[in-house]
Amino acid sequence: MATGTVLTFVIVGHDDHPIFEADLTSRASDIVNRDDRAQYLHQFVLHAALDAVDEQVWTTTSMFLAQVDNFNQLRVSAYVTAAHIKFLLLHDGKNEDAIKAFFKDVYEVYLKVMMNPFFTPNTQITSPSRICLHAKINQEHAKSSVYPGAWEQDLFVKASMDGSLPGSPSVTKNMRMAKQQQ
Amino acid sequence: METINSEIFTLMYGSIVRQLITDLEDIGEVNKQLDTMGYNIGVRLIDEFLAKSRTAACTDFRDSAEKVAKVGFRMFLNTTANVTNWNPENTECSLVLEDNPLTDFVELPEGCSKLKYCNVLCGVIRGALEMVNLQVECDFVKDTLRGDELNEIRLKLVSEGTEAYPFKDDD
Numbered sequence: 001m002a003t004g005t006v007l008t009f010v011i012v013g014h015d016d017h018p019i020f021e022a023d024l025t026s027r028a029s030d031i032v033n034r035d036d037r038a039q040y041l042h043q044f045v046l047h048a049a050l051d052a053v054d055e056q057v058w059t060t061t062s063m064f065l066a067q068v069d070n071f072n073q074l075r076v077s078a079y080v081t082a083a084h085i086k087f088l089l090l091h092d093g094k095n096e097d098a099i100k101a102f103f104k105d106v107y108e109v110y111l112k113v114m115m116n117p118f119f120t121p122n123t124q125i126t127s128p129s130r131i132c133l134h135a136k137i138n139q140e141h142a143k144s145s146v147y148p149g150a151w152e153q154d155l156f157v158k159a160s161m162d163g164s165l166p167g168s169p170s171v172t173k174n175m176r177m178a179k180q181q182q
Numbered sequence: 183m184e185t186i187n188s189e190i191f192t193l194m195y196g197s198i199v200r201q202l203i204t205d206l207e208d209i210g211e212v213n214k215q216l217d218t219m220g221y222n223i224g225v226r227l228i229d230e231f232l233a234k235s236r237t238a239a240c241t242d243f244r245d246s247a248e249k250v251a252k253v254g255f256r257m258f259l260n261t262t263a264n265v266t267n268w269n270p271e272n273t274e275c276s277l278v279l280e281d282n283p284l285t286d287f288v289e290l291p292e293g294c295s296k297l298k299y300c301n302v303l304c305g306v307i308r309g310a311l312e313m314v315n316l317q318v319e320c321d322f323v324k325d326t327l328r329g330d331e332l333n334e335i336r337l338k339l340v341s342e343g344t345e346a347y348p349f350k351d352d353d
């Protein structure tokens with residue numbers, strides 16, 4: 001199994017429907033060598049964690065639930081909003097403060113999306129709000145270089161200059177080309 | 183002036199527009215309806231404006247446009263507009279809104295590119311000016327929601343009514 005940073009973020013609405021999903025993996029190699037089976041595993045782990053979230057949400061008054069579940073080295077942290085929308089982050093490193101800050105930032109971005117009168121709560125977050133959310137998450141993420149596995153600043157800077165974000169197809173393509181040249 | 187929380191105001195207006203789109207199912211109709219709603223607000227609002235703003239009578243249309251932009255928008259929307267782009271005859275001008283509290287948080291969904299989200303403002307201006315004997319046409323020509331850099335309302339004076347006594351003495 002390819003070793004690398006695992007970083008998947010999902011927003012889960014009521015009835016456990018995912019309404020937003022983002023792979024925040026920053027490493028180009030991870031994107032190129034993405035293992036489909038691992039992706040399924042991640043989905044599965046996240047889904048399994050929902051039960052743990054449901055149990056733990058009533059044990060605390062805080063919205064941040066810290067690590068709620070783990071599977072081998074994969075950890076799931078959660079943040080539950082007042083309206084019981086769940087933010088889940090799947091990661092394989094440990095940095096609680098950074099994750100807490102990340103959730104807080106995402107919550108603020110999410111609120112902006114929520115406040116849009118054309119957005120129906122508890123439905124899939126679609127374009128263009130989705131793009132806005134996506135971009136902001138990536139930015140916040142880059143700012144707090146806290147995540148396990150070094151965030152490749154160069155890649156991010158390069159990508160943001162040509163207007164694309166890490167993980168977008170054009171970046172992936174560039175990286176592939178770079179690899180071939182090597 | 184009494185004030186309300188601007189977010190409540192913004193969200194309320196947003197729900198109205200959204201409901202109109204659901205009910206009327208046609209963007210053109212929605213624009214028309216918003217304008218009518220604005221007109222009905224405007225014909226009432228002018229009284230409040232005159233009672234509370236303590237401004238002197240306007241000398242000409244230029245003056246009126248300036249009052250709408252600087253005093254009216256300040257009173258009712260807590261923002262101001264700049265009056266620019268006068269035509270040589272002084273009958274047409276643009277109101278450029280610096281900041282529009284109605285559009286906070288708003289992103290137009292796909293398929294609504296024809297929507298004049300703030301068309302209610304045009305109706306308000308038209309209704310209010312009609313009550314002070316100025317027939318105007320008002321149109322939202324540039325809208326930040328549709329990708330323009332600024333919000334621009336084009337204001338056009340159609341006719342200036344004469345101050346006639348509404349009925350004869352012997353009636």
